[in-house]
Amino acid sequence: MAYMHIGKDFVPPDVNGKVTGRIKYAEDYTREGMVYARLLTSPIPHARVVNIDASEALAMDGVFGLLTADDVYPDGEPQSTGLKVLTNEPTLVGEPILALAAIDEKTAETAISKISVTFERLPFVLDPLDSLAEGGPDAYNGGNTYVFRQGFASEKWSADQVASFRAGNEPTAEPQQTFAYGDLDAALAESAFVYESTFTTAGYPHQSMEPRSAMAYWENGKLYLHGTSQSLSALADGMASIVGVPQEDFVFINEATGGGFGQRARANSIPSMAIPAKMSQKINRPVMMRVTRDEETAIGGARQGFQGWIKCGFKADGTMAAADLYIISDNGGKGGGGDAYSAADCISILYQTEAVRFRGTSIGSNTGHRGAQRGPGQNQIAAIIAPILDKAAEELGIDRLKIRQINTPQNGDVGGASRTPFTSAYMPEALKMGAEQFNLEERMARSRKRNGSKVTGIGIGQGYHNAGRSGMDGIVRLTADGRLKVHNGVGNLGTYSYASTSRAAAEVLQMPWERVDIVTGRTDRHLPITSPQDGSNSIFTNTRTNYGAAMDLLGKMKEIAAMELGGDAADYDFGDERVFKAAAPSEGMTFAEIAQKGIALGGKFTGEADLPEELNDFTKISVSRLAGDALMGIYHDAPHNNNPPGFTVTFTEIEMDVETGKYDIVEMVTIGDCGTVVHPQGLKNQLVGGAVWGIGLTGYERHLYDPQNGLPASTGYWQSKIPTMMDTPAKIKTGWVDLPDPENPVGARGIGEPAMGAVAASLASAISDSLEGHLFNSAPVTADMIINHVAGVTSEAVPLAQNNFRG
């Protein structure tokens, strides 16, 4: 289909501000009379605050006030998982205990140094398995796990059960969570090759580049909060209730976000932004709270680590007959995350496994708080499963591409725990395209070839994430001058989805892009509710809403033309910013004339009447404030059926130096299957950005804690080892299948998360290949692990260790 905008590159309106430094992030704002808040955070992994003596600090010149958990939660802290705004019951180092505001940060810091906080130390635990063992410490007050709707509970295994698991055996304890389909025993019995092992994946922090600084002030009873988010309207919706201000009186300002990756999607993953809001309310001044890198590392979220056991069965023809998983997922200091379930779900989808059983238990540790991080679950398991697939191929004498093709998801298939059909799936096409662009056959001939200390490894990986939601709203307006305004609540965190999804509305009306304004950046510009920009969903979800709103607008435009020029709306066509009689194109009205007429008519044409009944409350407020001044298209997107998958395939060649354990990525080709391509440059960026994350997961990233005192050894970028330009290839080749999805009006599905999983998988596969097919069953696989393997040293001090070195 020939589109005017879809599939074409454009210059998103914020790019100029990004290259000139003019675009503003929360910390770049200032306000007359602004004072500075600083935090006192917990120096202990698990404690109870017994007393706070701030008298000396509060008596200092230039100090304006103190905020504690008692101010924020006068009725007591909620006994639930998740970070609190401030807490008297810290369960991780770095958790904010109190904030103090002063004339400048130096004064605030000096004052904080004069505050005496008495902590009661409580037992802490870093490794979930140590907590699971009978008599082991619990990370939380009231247990080591959180049971939905029941609260904190203590989950314990016998010492023998834990020891047996650490020794590499299938766990025998009752799990918290399960799903299963198919006849697992029969599938395993039918298998010609069965692989069984324990495995681990590491937790590591998000490390968004922009720390979660925020500035707040109150004016005329309204709260204005400059902050950071993945989605303005979704975050504002939740943040208003965290602060305790009616949605009508809350303005969230967020022109740009310096990275999100899952932990800025929802208000409850970034409650620290409520601190300047509450402090400002208390001291009646604008308050800026800058967040340091240490603080961002501590409260910015972390990926769930896995301590798992997997058993996979493959039939002689290569079919993956069975996958049996038991995963202990590390819930960190505040709980949260459903990664383990998603991991099993992902295997079922990516490999169309005939029988799957998942068993999982989430256990806390006094480490960074966990929550969604780019491909939560799907991407950890991607790095574990790919080398297993290679092993099966080797044992069964099947080509490594072929075994993936045999098991590939495709159109008409179902997948996952819920056995949901795909909206569409073009993984076979992606595999073919990637293999060709990579010259797989030629490169495979070099697999495992040694040249001096260098060995070539070839890897193939696949990634998946559910990539689309529905049920959100759209608002577009045609103003009296005939310009199209697309109101978009999607956050500006670097995907450019706020702009590319707006182009679906421009497409419907065939509007030249320079005649379109995207209305976003602050909620008092009146935005519709969006899904949080997480789960790779924005391109699917918000092209649906914007398309729908533009269709509503177009219907109203034709109706107005028919009222003015006679006939029926159905008799009208449009083009070149005019609506005209299809039978007599010279008889028509310009878009501007129609908008003016619509404004004069009011009522349903301007959002004053006949709104879609199901419209979300957040959107209703926006519509009510916009009503009357433009012709308005309003849309509530009804829920869709089926699973819109995002798929990615990656092929990687590495040159492994077996003397150093370091490798160069010689070639990397990564191909997306995400329906119709809406914005090629944006898609390319998601693919290469995902690649860097995938390299991080498989090769480098982990956080470490000192087992004696529970202190984090990783407090910034460097120690958590996020990849630099030198860790990633000088060129990553990208491509896409570009076939439309039927459940999206422009054919689009998302890609952000699978883009990472496929690379993580292909690099794990390549590392394994370069080492004669050795399976580390671990992510990351670091240079020290590689050297130890090559040297034949078994250095794993504590098997399945979590939040510490595995060696």
Next chain:
Amino acid sequence: MNLNLTRRRFIKGVIASGAAATTTGVWVAANGAARPAGAVERMIRININGQVRTVDVAPQETLASTLRYKLGLTGTKLGCNRGECGACTVLVDDVSTYACSVLTHSVKNGRIETVEGLESADGTLHPVQQAFVEELAPQCGYCTPGQIMAAVGLLRENPNPTREEARQGLSGNICRCGSYDSYLDGVMRAAQIG
């Protein structure tokens, strides 16, 4: 990134001012009021983006602090404030320098350039900025000013770098969005635009 030079300047600056910049990760935005008279002249004139600006600078104040909080040049970003990420990269006498890790007093005689100084008066973007727009190099944009300044510094020294040289030249700038490939595309395009 000439790290040796940057670090040497930093150490000299510490010696000259009798103070050390914080390395604890605590950000101290300097404030004119609460400071005893230091050993150094507080009111200094510095050349920033071709303009001489007079500014009150505390002895221990980093260049990033002066730029952002005294001069309102918020294009220079702080990702870590401790020399790990390059978000704060500016040019001092054409050398890319972490502004969070150099004391303003130590570079007061230098020619300082920030991202705000690249655009010409008529709004024409610098070739690196233009190339970064055309390649859509930024994602979230938070590391972008640092990447741009590192690229400008590199291209002044080496107007026609190979991709590998560009990779080395920008390797002191972390991008958590992982837009490295697009930044390198941008540098190579900028070299063509000249």
